[in-house]
Amino acid sequence: MTESPAPGTTPSPPGLRQLFTGMLMVALSAFGGGLSAWSQRIIVEQRHWMSNEEFLTGLTVARLFPGPNQINMAVYVGTFFRGLPGALAALAGMLLVPFTLLMGVGLLYFQFHTLPALDRVLAGVVAAAAGMALSMGFKILDQYWKDPMALVLAAVTFVLMTFFHVRLVPLVLVAGPLAMAWYWPRPSHPPAPQGERR
Amino acid sequence: MPAVLIAVASAATSCTPMRLNDLGHLLQVMGTFLGLSLFSLGGGNTLLTEYHHLSVEQYCWLRPSQFADIYALAEAAPGPSSMIVGLLGMGAGWPEGPGWALLSAYGAEIAILLPSTLLMVVACLSWNRLRDSPWRVAFERGLGPITLGILFAVGVKILKTADTNAAGVVVSLLVCVLMLRTRISPLWFMAVAGGLGVFGLINR
Numbered sequence: 039m040t041e042s043p044a045p046g047t048t049p050s051p052p053g054l055r056q057l058f059t060g061m062l063m064v065a066l067s068a069f070g071g072g073l074s075a076w077s078q079r080i081i082v083e084q085r086h087w088m089s090n091e092e093f094l095t096g097l098t099v100a101r102l103f104p105g106p107n108q109i110n111m112a113v114y115v116g117t118f119f120r121g122l123p124g125a126l127a128a129l130a131g132m133l134l135v136p137f138t139l140l141m142g143v144g145l146l147y148f149q150f151h152t153l154p155a156l157d158r159v160l161a162g163v164v165a166a167a168a169g170m171a172l173s174m175g176f177k178i179l180d181q182y183w184k185d186p187m188a189l190v191l192a193a194v195t196f197v198l199m200t201f202f203h204v205r206l207v208p209l210v211l212v213a214g215p216l217a218m219a220w221y222w223p224r225p226s227h228p229p230a231p232q233g234e235r236r
Numbered sequence: 237m238p239a240v241l242i243a244v245a246s247a248a249t250s251c252t253p254m255r256l257n258d259l260g261h262l263l264q265v266m267g268t269f270l271g272l273s274l275f276s277l278g279g280g281n282t283l284l285t286e287y288h289h290l291s292v293e294q295y296c297w298l299r300p301s302q303f304a305d306i307y308a309l310a311e312a313a314p315g316p317s318s319m320i321v322g323l324l325g326m327g328a329g330w331p332e333g334p335g336w337a338l339l340s341a342y343g344a345e346i347a348i349l350l351p352s353t354l355l356m357v358v359a360c361l362s363w364n365r366l367r368d369s370p371w372r373v374a375f376e377r378g379l380g381p382i383t384l385g386i387l388f389a390v391g392v393k394i395l396k397t398a399d400t401n402a403a404g405v406v407v408s409l410l411v412c413v414l415m416l417r418t419r420i421s422p423l424w425f426m427a428v429a430g431g432l433g434v435f436g437l438i439n440r
Contacts, residue, residue, distance in 0.1 A: 065314075065315060068314065068315075069314040073315075073316070095363070096360075099356070099359055099360060099363055100356070101278075101279065102359075102372070102375070102376055103352070103355060103356050103359050104273065104274045104275065104276045104277060104352045104355065105273070105276055105280060105349070105352030105353065105355075105356055106276065106279055106280035106316045106317075106318035106349075106352075107279040107280070108316045109316055109318065109349065109352075109353075110352070110353075110356050113353050113356040113357060113360070114356065114360050117356070117357045117360040117361065118360065121357070121361070122354075122357050125353060125356070125357050126353075129349070129353065132316075133315070133316075133319070133345075135315075136313065136314050136315025136316070136319065137315065137319055137322060137345065139313060139314065139315070140309075140310070140313045140315065140319050140322060140323065141322065141326070141338060141341055143309055143313055144306075144309070144322065144323045144326045144337075144341065145326070145334060145337070145338070147305065147306070147309060147323075148326065148327065148330045148337065149334075151302065151305060155434075158433045158434050158436065158439070159430045159433050159434055160305050160308065160430075160433065161400060161404070161433040161438050161439050161440045162404070162407075162429040162430040162431065162432045162433020162434070162437075162438040163305075163308045163312065163426045163429055163430045163433065164301075164304045164305060164307075164308045164398045164400065164404075164440070165398055165400045165404035165405070165407045165408050165411075165429050165432075165433075165438050166308070166407060166408070166411045166422070166425040166426045166428070166429035166430075167304070167307055167308035167311050167312075167394070167398070167426065168304070168391075168394050168395045168397075168398040168400075168404075168408040168411075169407065169408040169409065169410065169411025169412040169414075169415065169425065170311055170411060170412070170415055170422050170425070171281075171284070171307070171390060171391045171394035171395065172391035172392075172394070172395055172408060172409070172411075172412040173391070173411075173412045173415035173416050174281055174387045174390065174391060175384060175385075175387035175388035175390075175391055176412070176416050177415075177416065178278075178380075178383075178384055178387070179384065181380075182380065182381055182384055185381075187381070188380065188381035188384070189381070191381035191382055191384075191385065192381045192382070192384040192385035192388070193385065194385065195381070195382050195384075195385025195386055195389070196385040196386075196388045196389050199285060199385070199386065199389035200388075200389045200392050200393070205286065205289065206272075206275055206282070206283065206285060206286040206386065207271075207272070207275055207286070209382075209386075210275055210277070210379075210382065213382050214378065214379055214382060216378075217378030217379065217381060217382055218371075218374040218375060218378035218379070219374070219378075220378065221373070221374050221377035221378040222370060222373075222374045223370045223373045223374065
């Protein structure tokens with residue numbers, strides 16, 4: 039994937055410093071959300087580093103592999119041009135400002151969280167955040183709706199974790215290979231209904 | 237932190253704090269997150285129940301309400317919400333002072349990101365071979381439903397940890413529906429709910 043730049047990309051690929059500043063721009067633009075939309079705008083449309091197709095491949099890889107999606111995306115962009123050093127430069131650019139800011143917020147929180155006024159605000163904010171957490175599962179439920187086995191797997195996983203307090207690591211290590219065996223591509227049989235991610 | 241307070245905290249949450257020196261504590265934090273990194277499926281939120289277990293129930297880094305606070309802060313702050321690990325590390329190091337708390341925060345964030353980053357680099361470099369491999373197909377399709385189940389478990393866990401009054405739970409459910417049905421920025425929900433907290437309508 040690194041061999042031939044597609045038409046529309048610049049002939050000279052970005053260096054480490056450009057990767058750092060590019061991802062810094064993405065992070066700064068995305069204050070308030072829409073990180074992956076902003077990275078597409080800046081990387082594909084403004085700087086022409088990648089074709090749209092290359093970018094979308096990156097999103098696929100970033101979602102597939104472990105790790106936070108947006109951070110994996112930065113790693114993909116960095117690796118695409120400069121290998122591991124590029125990945126680290128892109129990662130640093132993406133995290134520098136938000137993480138520094140979060141550290142400031144964190145220090146203030148641990149210093150002052152016992153103040154009653156702050157605790158009252160946080161009690162409300164926490165309720166909203168819990169609603170956001172609750173919506174995460176529903177957000178991806180649609181794509182599994184027509185696959186009964188997927189729903190069974192999801193339900194068993196949920197019950198084991200919520201009611202039997204099974205920990206994540208053993209659960210994934212046991213259920214993961216079983217689910218992979220079930221979904222192993224079988225050319226002779228019609229495959230189970232495709233997800234909508236293709 | 238005086239021993240009495242630790243005893244009280246552990247009695248309340250049934251976690252058992254380990255008596256480690258500063259450096260030992262930092263290494264414990266980093267080792268914990270290094271081991272979890274490769275299990276962050278589906279964008280990293282799948283690890284939240286595990287974060288809760290480790291930081292509240294196992295190592296006494298945080299009280300349950302603090303965990304809920306930190307989750308909300310990480311969601312509200314700009315940038316990837318997986319930076320919550322930095323805040324967990326900060327909580328772990330806080331009893332040793334702000335300096336150690338910061339060190340612990342950076343250590344935790346680096347530890348959670350390093351293994352997945354290295355794997356991602358390898359994946360990018362060998363994507364042409366991986367793309368059509370049956371392993372890739374089976375991994376993507378098999379782990380998807382498990383991720384779905386984990387995310388529902390995470391939602392319930394966070395809701396329980398938030399532990400607000402009935403009005404708070406109603407707000408949580410309402411926000412959940414609004415998140416799915418509208419494209420309103422979640423920051424608005426947090427701001428409004430924070431206001432309800434100030435007026436005492438939501439409490440815990």
